Amino acid sequence: MKHSRRAFLEAGLALPVALSSPSIGAPAAATVTPSMESSFDPWVEIYPQNLRHNVDEIARRVSGRPILAVIKNNGYGAGVAQTAQILDSHSGIFGFAVVKFQEAVSLRRAGIRKPILLLGSFDEDNLSYGAQLGIIPMVYRPVGSILENIAAKRQEPVPLHVCIDTGIGRVGVPYRDAPALIRDLAGRKAVSIQGTMMTFTEDPDFDKEQLRRFNETCALLEEEGIALGKKHAASSFALFQHPDAFLDIVRPGMAIYGIYSENEFRHTNILDLRPAISLKARVIYAKKLRKGDSAGYNRAYMAKDDVWVATIPVGHADGWPRVAAKGAKVRINGDLYPVIASVSASHCIVEIGSEEKVKIGDSATFFDAQPGSRPEDVSESCGASVYDLTMHLNPLLPRRIL
Ligand SMILES: Cc1ncc(COP(=O)(O)O)c(C=O)c1O
Numbered sequence: 001m002k003h004s005r006r007a008f009l010e011a012g013l014a015l016p017v018a019l020s021s022p023s024i025g026a027p028a029a030a031t032v033t034p035s036m037e038s039s040f041d042p043w044v045e046i047y048p049q050n051l052r053h054n055v056d057e058i059a060r061r062v063s064g065r066p067i068l069a070v071i072k073n074n075g076y077g078a079g080v081a082q083t084a085q086i087l088d089s090h091s092g093i094f095g096f097a098v099v100k101f102q103e104a105v106s107l108r109r110a111g112i113r114k115p116i117l118l119l120g121s122f123d124e125d126n127l128s129y130g131a132q133l134g135i136i137p138m139v140y141r142p143v144g145s146i147l148e149n150i151a152a153k154r155q156e157p158v159p160l161h162v163c164i165d166t167g168i169g170r171v172g173v174p175y176r177d178a179p180a181l182i183r184d185l186a187g188r189k190a191v192s193i194q195g196t197m198m199t200f201t202e203d204p205d206f207d208k209e210q211l212r213r214f215n216e217t218c219a220l221l222e223e224e225g226i227a228l229g230k231k232h233a234a235s236s237f238a239l240f241q242h243p244d245a246f247l248d249i250v251r252p253g254m255a256i257y258g259i260y261s262e263n264e265f266r267h268t269n270i271l272d273l274r275p276a277i278s279l280k281a282r283v284i285y286a287k288k289l290r291k292g293d294s295a296g297y298n299r300a301y302m303a304k305d306d307v308w309v310a311t312i313p314v315g316h317a318d319g320w321p322r323v324a325a326k327g328a329k330v331r332i333n334g335d336l337y338p339v340i341a342s343v344s345a346s347h348c349i350v351e352i353g354s355e356e357k358v359k360i361g362d363s364a365t366f367f368d369a370q371p372g373s374r375p376e377d378v379s380e381s382c383g384a385s386v387y388d389l390t391m392h393l394n395p396l397l398p399r400r401i402l
Contacts, residue, residue: 042281042314043398046078048086050276050369054258057271059092061239062246066094068117068232070253073099077319077393078257078277081110082401087256088112094249101126104135117161117195131158136194138163140173142181144188151190160185161195161229164217166210168199175213179220186226196228197251202237211245236261240270259375259386266376275375277390278368279320279397283332285311286358295349296341300325308352310337312364315346319393320366324348327382331365331373332358339382 058067075083080103087093088111095115098104104118116135118126127137128150140163147158162182165172173181185191198214200207211233218228230248236255238245240262258275260266266273288308295301295309312330314320322343329336330350335357337350352358367375367389375386 037398040282040284040313041398042279042318043400044077044079044393045278045280045368046082046086046399046401047274047276047278047369048401050258050274051078051083051086051256052090053272053274054256054276055087055090055092057273058239058250058252058255061271062234062250064092065246066230066249067092067256068094068097068115068249068251069256070097070119070235070251071256072097072103072119072253073391074103074393074395076253076257076277076387077390079399081106081112082399083256084112085110086401088114097251101130101135104130105133108133108135127158128153136160138171138197139185140165140171140181142184144184144191147185148188148190157190157192159192159194161197162193164196164198164214166198166213166217167206168201168210170199172198175217178217182221182226182228183224186221193227194229195232195249196230197232200233200235200238200242200245202235204241207238207242207245211242240265240268254386254390257390258369259390261386263376263380275367275369277375277393279314279318279366279389279393280368281312281314281364281366283310283358283360283362283364284313286352286356286360288356296325297344298342301341301349301351305354307354308356308358309340310350310352310358310362310364312348312350313346314348314364314366315344317345317394318397319389320348321382321384321388321392323382323384324378325382328366328378328384329373329381331368331370332362336372 071080071083074080084096084107097117097119099120101122104116107116118135118137122137124146131150131154136159139160151158163172164175164178166175186193200210232247232249232251233245234250236252239252239255254261255273257277258273289303291303291305293303316322324339325343328339337352339348340351341349365373367373367378375389379386
């Protein structure tokens with residue numbers, strides 16, 4: 001049957017989805033659901049082998065102590081459920097810690113069976129639902145009577161970890177008030193204290209004083225016969241700096257993702273960490289600027305000579321920090337090119353040089369596991385914190401597990 005143009009238009013009106021397809025006019029388009037993603041969209045890659053390697057390394061460093069993996073803030077950008085699913089079966093992993101209640105629930109819904117510690121805030125409903133799901137709250141306020149109600153309904157004590165503030169001043173019961181709170185909680189049948197914890201300020205000298213306060217408080221209570229469960233304090237920083245703070249379990253985040261929390265730690269031989277996360281995209285445009293041409297808002301870049309530049313669809317809304325324009329480099333076809341002008345919400349521009357070495361569609365790496373483009377390299381080149389590089393990755397970017 002011959003299709004007239006009129007018949008095609010009528011069919012198109014009845015099938016608006018087909019009309020919006022890039023393959024407009026192709027007969028098969030009516031049956032294929034068009035993708036909402038573009039092959040030019042940036043993506044995040046996750047390297048499970050490196051995640052497992054980093055856990056092995058940490059376990060070696062802490063002489064086999066169990067690891068409570070902090071995977072808050074969407075798994076430091078890698079995806080909270082994705083990280084937990086990769087690590088759940090690892091024998092070194094004791095459990096997972098997150099900040100948002102919603103993340104804790106999402107882990108259970110993703111089939112994670114190991115203990116989940118909720119480091120963040122909660123209301124009474126969260127406590128009750130969390131108890132059903134085996135989500136353990138970190139407690140530092142007098143919530144004993146609420147826990148009594150929940151335990152009564154469930155006919156079993158509510159497990160929790162107590163957080164003591166030894167000087168960070170954020171959350172946690174001040175160490176001077178901790179004995180009274182812990183005595184109150186420990187005295188209730190409704191409560192099962194499974195852990196006691198603190199957080200360092202990461203000021204090396206003051207950390208020693210913090211640990212002294214913590215140990216002294218714990219010793220006082222233990223002498224009274226109060227069981228404090230597993231004691232923990234060590235984040236990634238302490239893995240390098242404070243072996244005396246490894247205690248019963250350790251609680252690193254960034255090191256699990258293979259990134260040195262402080263740039264100087266990579267020059268020690270304490271841990272061999274391998275980045276488990278990368279940010280990539282493809283070049284959407286390459287063009288030659290003439291001498292005197294400008295690029296970026298406020299003409300932040302002025303071409304001193306004729307120069308090739310490439311535009312990549314990654315901006316600060318994707319998690320690539322604005323400060324990257326102050327020295328960060330992007331790897332394309334094996335070479336590193338400086339970010340120039342300014343990073344806008346959805347784009348950045350790199351300077352290629354006098355030759356047309358880059359073309360549309362070439363893949364561009366913002367950070368990955370290779371020397372020169374590790375997160376720490378980006379951090380050193382432009383002053384961005386490695387925490388900002390990964391944790392600010394837009395959760396909508398696709399995560400590809402390799
Ligand atoms: C309470 C607590 N413990 C452990 C960590 C893990 O820290 P890091 O990623 O530096 O290892 C964090 C993260 O900020 C935290 O808030």
